[in-house]
Amino acid sequence: MAVRDPKTGRFVKGESGNPGGRPKGIIPLIDGSISDADWQELISILTKLAMRGNLKAMEMLLDRRWGKPTQSIEAGDKTGLKISVSLSGKSD
Secondary structure, eight states, rough: OOOBBBTOOOOOSOSSTTOOSSSOOOOHHHHHSHHHHHHHHHOOOOOOOHTOHHHHHHHHHHHHHHHOOOOEEEEEOTOEEEEEEEEEEEEO
């Protein structure tokens, strides 16, 4: 449990607020319980759905094959300062 200052309720300086660390997550659990043959079957089902016109299935397959499309964000203010950011799903 994280150590807190009894007067303020804040975390004590120099002590971790998350001493247990980040949870391991579900990825190792999934990898350990789904075989390569199961993955092939899931991909096959997803492909069939995409071929029948399921847009979400299409998006999932395309994003995982070629990455999400690059997105550009532009902003500015009254002084003429402009900021441009490009977000890309893949780094080749």
